[in-house]
Amino acid sequence: MKLRFILPALLLLTITSCKREIRPPEDPVEIIPRPTKITYYEGSFDLSNPVELKTDQGVYLSEIHLKSLKAKMNSDNSAKRTGTVIFRLTEDETYSNEGYQLIVGKNRIQIMAKAEAGLFYGMQSLLQLIEKSENNKIQCMEITDIPKFEWRGMHLDVCRHFFPVEFVKKYIDLLAMHKMNTFHWHLTEDQGWRIEIKQYPKLTEIGSVREATMVGKNWDEFDGQPYGGYYTQEEIKEVVAYAQERYITIVPEIEMPGHSLAALAAYPEYGCTGGPYDVAKTWGVFEDVYCAGKDSTFIFLQNVLSEVMELFPGEYIHIGGDECPKTRWEECEDCQARMEAEGLKDEAELQSYFIRRIEQFLLKNNRQLIGWDEILEGGLAPEATVMSWRGEAGGIEAAHMGHDVVMCPNDICYFDHYQGPPEEEPLAIGGMTTLEDVYHYHPVPEELEAEQEHHILGAQGNLWTEYIPTPEKLEYMALPRLCALSEVVWTNREKMNWNSFKQRMEKHYGYLNSHNYNYRKETN
Numbered sequence: 032m033k034l035r036f037i038l039p040a041l042l043l044l045t046i047t048s049c050k051r052e053i054r055p056p057e058d059p060v061e062i063i064p065r066p067t068k069i070t071y072y073e074g075s076f077d078l079s080n081p082v083e084l085k086t087d088q089g090v091y092l093s094e095i096h097l098k099s100l101k102a103k104m105n106s107d108n109s110a111k112r113t114g115t116v117i118f119r120l121t122e123d124e125t126y127s128n129e130g131y132q133l134i135v136g137k138n139r140i141q142i143m144a145k146a147e148a149g150l151f152y153g154m155q156s157l158l159q160l161i162e163k164s165e166n167n168k169i170q171c172m173e174i175t176d177i178p179k180f181e182w183r184g185m186h187l188d189v190c191r192h193f194f195p196v197e198f199v200k201k202y203i204d205l206l207a208m209h210k211m212n213t214f215h216w217h218l219t220e221d222q223g224w225r226i227e228i229k230q231y232p233k234l235t236e237i238g239s240v241r242e243a244t245m246v247g248k249n250w251d252e253f254d255g256q257p258y259g260g261y262y263t264q265e266e267i268k269e270v271v272a273y274a275q276e277r278y279i280t281i282v283p284e285i286e287m288p289g290h291s292l293a294a295l296a297a298y299p300e301y302g303c304t305g306g307p308y309d310v311a312k313t314w315g316v317f318e319d320v321y322c323a324g325k326d327s328t329f330i331f332l333q334n335v336l337s338e339v340m341e342l343f344p345g346e347y348i349h350i351g352g353d354e355c356p357k358t359r360w361e362e363c364e365d366c367q368a369r370m371e372a373e374g375l376k377d378e379a380e381l382q383s384y385f386i387r388r389i390e391q392f393l394l395k396n397n398r399q400l401i402g403w404d405e406i407l408e409g410g411l412a413p414e415a416t417v418m419s420w421r422g423e424a425g426g427i428e429a430a431h432m433g434h435d436v437v438m439c440p441n442d443i444c445y446f447d448h449y450q451g452p453p454e455e456e457p458l459a460i461g462g463m464t465t466l467e468d469v470y471h472y473h474p475v476p477e478e479l480e481a482e483q484e485h486h487i488l489g490a491q492g493n494l495w496t497e498y499i500p501t502p503e504k505l506e507y508m509a510l511p512r513l514c515a516l517s518e519v520v521w522t523n524r525e526k527m528n529w530n531s532f533k534q535r536m537e538k539h540y541g542y543l544n545s546h547n548y549n550y551r552k553e554t555n
């Protein structure tokens with residue numbers, strides 16, 4: 032046995048062996064998402080003790096992490112230290128890349144993981160324990176925690192309404208606090224193009240501003256206020272780095288072939304009719320979409336995607352693919368000629384051609400295409416991952432075909448829906464998805480055979496912002512449903528329990544409060 036294995040083993044013994052296991056009357060640990068396994072021991076760690084923060088050789092912890100921990104603990108260097116918090120790495124495969132072990136002894140807290148992400152999640156748990164502690168003490172315990180799904184996502188539409196960089200970072204913090212690892216950033220839409228593309232400056236000069244916005248749900252009443260906003264590439268880089276430090280991958284979404292009016296307003300030559308087009312002032316689905324007949328459309332999109340890939344290092348690029356009416360293509364000479372030349376029998380197959388062609392480009396650049404479940408229509412691109420939003424049917428079909436799937440069925444995962452009776456709630460798009468509905472969701476449908484289950488990468492919550500104009504309202508719609516979703520994607524099914532969750536939420540509301548998040552307080 033090598034020394035580096037013996038030492039941690041010995042340490043573990045000294046931390047836990049002298050303690051007697053106890054079974055507290057009720058689960059005192061309020062961590063959300065709930066950890067896989069917790070064993071409690073007699074005694075507690077006193078948070079008023081001055082502590083030393085230590086890292087084993089080879090452990091990297093960025094300043095931001097240490098800072099947040101130091102701020103919550105008594106880490107005054109001049110004081111005589113009686114406690115230690117130590118971070119260490121193990122080669123134990125059971126922790127995979129995101130799992131961790133957290134041991135709280137009377138004088139020593141140890142976080143151990145196989146990879147940095149695991150250490151980060153261990154620290155998130157510790158921070159929750161500290162912030163939710165009573166009498167400045169944490170019960171001695173041992174937590175072993177490994178996530179259930181690899182895709183634990185939240186989406187944000189910054190097009191219908193724009194959210195500044197500072198808020199996007201606060202949103203990323205919220206994800207990190209709940210051990211979510213994927214941020215799906217919806218950057219282009221009919222109502223606004225929000226990412227600077229150097230080769231096509233008009234995308235933001237023209238495409239990021241709409242003349243006015245419809246008022247409430249009245250399609251013929253407008254506020255008369257120009258509305259705009261976009262992120263410069265420098266800002267995007269800053270957000271990507273911010274997310275990386277929190278072990279969050281950003282999946283950028285560039286919509287095509289539909290939901291593309293803002294781009295067409297800037298570059299009408301890539302539409303079937305040539306325009307002119309206006310950035311949309313109302314919500315909904317529009318008939319003007321990218322022309323699938325002209326090669327120049329693909330060159331444009333590939334140039335855009337090249338800049339996007341430079342900015343976002345993650346594996347996945349989301350290309351939308353949803354809600355693309357075929358009316359323009361039916362009447363477009365170029366589109367019809369393309370169908371003829373490629374032997375495509377209808378416009379659904381033309382959409383499939385569109386997506387496949389983009390997929391080839393992404394694959395050449397070592398990226399993976401992901402799109403909404405409409406990309407199944409007319410035939411799925413060979414290596415595409417499907418995001419199932421119109422219920423689970425698209426996801427099931429894709430998994431049967433051997434494709435990977437992210438679940439976000441709109442009746443569960445659309446956090447733009449009401450979370451209580453509409454007459455008691457602020458204006459929302461429709462539907463009603465309660466906290467409990469979200470909590471009871473299981474992303475792996477029963478229709479799948481055991482050997483297909485691994486195709487379900489996980490699930491995500493979507494925040495479309497037609498009726499969400501401000502950060503405060505966005506937080507209100509996200510919370511507490513995001514907390515429930517975090518258990519759906521992280522916590523072992525056997526450990527999931529609605530009553531325990533509700534009880535744990537009581538303290539968690541205070542935690543959200545102290546981090547200045549707005550939320551809907553569940554009252555029943």
Ligand code: TNX
Pocket residue numbers: 353354403420445447460495496497
């Ligand atoms: C459908 S989900 C859309 C969005 C809307 C959303 C509103 C999807 C792929 N398309 O464009 O914002 O419904 O809930």
